[in-house]
Amino acid sequence: DAGVTQSPTHLIKTRGQQVTLRCSPKSGHDTVSWYQQALGQGPQFIFQYYEEEERQRGNFPDRFSGHQFPNYSSELNVNALLLGDSALYLCASSWDRDTIYFGEGSWLTVV
Amino acid sequence: GESVGLHLPTLSVQEGDNSIINCAYSNSASDYFIWYKQESGKGPQFIIDIRSNMDKRQGQRVTVLLNKTVKHLSLQIAATQPGDSAVYFCAEIVDGGATNKLIFGTGTLLAVQP
Numbered sequence: 001d002a003g004v005t006q007s008p009t010h011l012i013k014t015r016g017q018q019v020t021l022r023c024s025p026k027s028g029h030d031t032v033s034w035y036q037q038a039l040g041q042g043p044q045f046i047f048q049y050y051e052e053e054e055r056q057r058g059n060f061p062d063r064f065s066g067h068q069f070p071n072y073s074s075e076l077n078v079n080a081l082l083l084g085d086s087a088l089y090l091c092a093s094s095w096d097r098d099t100i101y102f103g104e105g106s107w108l109t110v111v
Numbered sequence: 112g113e114s115v116g117l118h119l120p121t122l123s124v125q126e127g128d129n130s131i132i133n134c135a136y137s138n139s140a141s142d143y144f145i146w147y148k149q150e151s152g153k154g155p156q157f158i159i160d161i162r163s164n165m166d167k168r169q170g171q172r173v174t175v176l177l178n179k180t181v182k183h184l185s186l187q188i189a190a191t192q193p194g195d196s197a198v199y200f201c202a203e204i205v206d207g208g209a210t211n212k213l214i215f216g217t218g219t220l221l222a223v224q225p
Contacts, residue, residue, distance in 0.1 A: 004154075006154075031210075031211070033210075033211075033212070033213075035213075040217075041217060041218075042200055042202075042215030042216055042217050042218055043155065043200075043213070043215050044215075045212050045213065045214070048210050048211075048212060050210075055210050056210040056212055058212070088154075090154055090155070092213070094211055099145075099157055099160060100145065100157070100211060100213060101157055102147070102154040102155045102156070102157075103154050104153055104154040105153075105154045
């Protein structure tokens with residue numbers, strides 16, 4: 001049984017560009033959340049998707065958007081990238097309020 | 112505002128000793144707590160969780176204690192091994208919401224000396 005899978009694992013983008021990160025939840029999980037983790041800090045909640053809708057959003061600008069597909073997989077899109085967007089982006093999945101599992105993350109470097 | 116903080120940013124222990132990592136939370140409405148282990152370059156790995164109707168829960172070599180009176184959480188690791196070296200985060204979920212948004216602390220680095 002595969003856990004939470006994310007792609008790509010590493011990527012480098014130029015300031016002003018756009019990026020799309022992808023996540024496949026653990027089998028049986030229907031809820032996907034995205035977190036941003038800056039170096040040396042704890043993960044910060046970006047938003048959560050359930051039944052293909054954004055259910056809650058953290059304190060992130062509209063440049064951050066997402067989508068959930070009927071198979072529960074999800075994408076995180078970031079537009080107009082800034083240097084400060086460089087971070088590890090984590091996807092977490094769960095079913096109801098059961099145990100929350102994380103993927104290995106996507107390392108984004110903005111230059 | 113909401114916060115989950117850790118008392119000790121770095122903890123150094125000898126292999127075989129027991130480790131205790133502490134965490135303070137500020138939101139009395141929090142009803143679910145999780146400890147995660149994060150190794151360098153990897154995502155957070157679930158260790159153990161506890162709900163607010165419990166004060167203790169045990170896993171394999173790990174025990175989580177919850178003291179709601181003083182809003183304190185601790186993770187005890189028995190017979191610490193070099194493979195336990197990592198950053199440990201406590202995270203909380205606030206009851207009343209329709210989501211399971213996690214609020215993380217800044218983490219404690221556990222360094223196990225051979």
